Amino acid sequence: MKSVADAVISGVNVSRLRRPAPALQFSKWFHAAGAVTCAVEPVLWPWVFGALAGNHLLLGAAVLSPRGRMLGPNLVRLPASAARRNEVSLTFDDGPDPEVTPRVLDLLDGLQAKASFFCVGEKVAAYPDIVREVARRGHSVENHSYRHAHAFAFFGPGRLRSEVEETQALIAGITGHAPAFFRAPAGFRSPLLDPVLALHGVRYVSWTRRGFDTMDTDAAAVLRRLIRRLAAGDVLLLHDGACRRTLRGEPVVLAVLPALLERLAAAGLKPVSLPAACREEA
Numbered sequence: 001m002k003s004v005a006d007a008v009i010s011g012v013n014v015s016r017l018r019r020p021a022p023a024l025q026f027s028k029w030f031h032a033a034g035a036v037t038c039a040v041e042p043v044l045w046p047w048v049f050g051a052l053a054g055n056h057l058l059l060g061a062a063v064l065s066p067r068g069r070m071l072g073p074n075l076v077r078l079p080a081s082a083a084r085r086n087e088v089s090l091t092f093d094d095g096p097d098p099e100v101t102p103r104v105l106d107l108l109d110g111l112q113a114k115a116s117f118f119c120v121g122e123k124v125a126a127y128p129d130i131v132r133e134v135a136r137r138g139h140s141v142e143n144h145s146y147r148h149a150h151a152f153a154f155f156g157p158g159r160l161r162s163e164v165e166e167t168q169a170l171i172a173g174i175t176g177h178a179p180a181f182f183r184a185p186a187g188f189r190s191p192l193l194d195p196v197l198a199l200h201g202v203r204y205v206s207w208t209r210r211g212f213d214t215m216d217t218d219a220a221a222v223l224r225r226l227i228r229r230l231a232a233g234d235v236l237l238l239h240d241g242a243c244r245r246t247l248r249g250e251p252v253v254l255a256v257l258p259a260l261l262e263r264l265a266a267a268g269l270k271p272v273s274l275p276a277a278c279r280e281e282a
Contacts, residue, residue, distance in 0.1 A: 066187030067206045072194030075181070075205040075278075076235065082277040083233030088269045089277050090115040090260075091207065092253070093144055093183065094214075094241030096123055096130040100251050101240045105137055107254070111261045113271035115139050118183045121146030121167035123241065128174050135175040140273040143167045143179040143202065153188040160196045168200060181205045181274050205274060210237035211256060217244050219255035226256070227263050235274075236260075 067076050078089055090108075095101045095117055108115055117134050119141055124131050134141055145152055145163045155163065164182065172178040182202045184193065189204065197204055209229075211222035226236050243253045264271055 066184075066189075071189055071191050072197070072204055075203055075274075077208050078233040078235060078274075078277045079281055080233070081280050082272070083231075086232045086269050087272045087277050088230075088232060088234045088236065088264060089274050090236050090238065090271045091118060091142075091183075091205070091274070092116070092238050092240040093118045094123075094148065094239050094243075095119055096127045096134065097241045098127055098130065100243065100253065101127075101130050101134070103251075103254055104240045104257065105134065105139075107257050107261065108139070108271075109137065111265060111271075113261055113264070114273045114276065115271060116142050116181065116274040117240065118142045118144035118181075119167075119171065120144050120148045120241065121163075121170055122148075124167065124170050124174065131171065131174050135177070138273075140181075140275050141171050141175050141177075141179060142181040142183070142205075142274065143171065144183055145185055146170075148185045150185070152185045153190045155190055155192075157192050157196070160190055160193055161199075164196050164200065164202070168202070180278075203278075205235065207237040208234040211252075213243050213252040213256065214239050215244065217246055217252060219246055219252050219259075222252055222256050223259055223263075226260055230263065230267060230269070232269055 067074065077083070078087060082089075090113065092101075092104060092115060096119055101117070117139055119131060119134075121143075124141075131141055143164060144167070146166045147163065149155070149163075152163070168178050178200075180202060182197055182204055183206065184190075184204075187206055194204070209226060211226045213222045216222050226238075238253050238256065240253055243251050245251055246255050261271070
């Protein structure tokens with residue numbers, strides 16, 4: 001495992017390193033206590049097994065709760081300071097996409113809106129010029145794993161580190177800035193992920209609400225989900241990669257984004273990137 005000295009050499013802000021989530025610490029010691037109990041009183045093994053099974057069920061339920069905090073810190077809303085500034089954060093997952101991402105950038109430029117793009121490492125490697133352009137226009141490029149594997153939540157520590165570290169290094173090499181935020185594929189994170197993020201001083205972020213634009217072809221329905229109870233401090237989730245298309249063949253995100261930006265402007269809300277919104281907590 002990487003030491004603090006290694007973290008300094010790799011450019012990690014050691015002051016931001018944190019201890020893994022209490023739930024994970026408890027689970028580790030709970031398993032150790034179970035092993036000791038079975039060694040001392042073997043007759044108690046059925047009770048120990050049942051207790052450990054319950055612990056695993058609880059962790060499994062946490063995996064399926066994208067906005068939960070049991071598995072570690074989880075940014076579901078912007079800090080209070082950002083809300084007081086009437087800021088919101090638009091986040092785009094699964095890119096970059098050579099057709100969609102440049103058009104998203106143009107739409108954001110039209111209203112001087114900034115956003116955060118959670119990019120897949122393999123796509124970053126395939127389209128470095130688009131990633132470079134995202135950063136050049138003042139948006140942040142964040143980590144969305146290297147391969148966006150459906151089984152991400154079931155990876156072991158080594159595979160998780162590889163997924164995070166490869167993407168961190170790749171994005172840093174292209175933009176000059178290592179991602180400060182991570183979002184798991186589909187929002188399902190492994191119980192073992194938080195120690196990896198803690199090692200690199202990376203914050204986990206989910207969302208306040210999402211549009212389900214990878215599932216729904218109805219742009220109006222996607223927009224309604226995003227603006228329902230819209231408020232300062234919201235983190236909104238859309239996709240510039242793997243998005244569905246409307247009946248007219250237009251990527252849903254491109255059909256939704258103009259109207260969403262207009263609603264934000266009308267409400268006096270300012271779209272900013274996640275690093276900008278959280279700058280006072282850095």
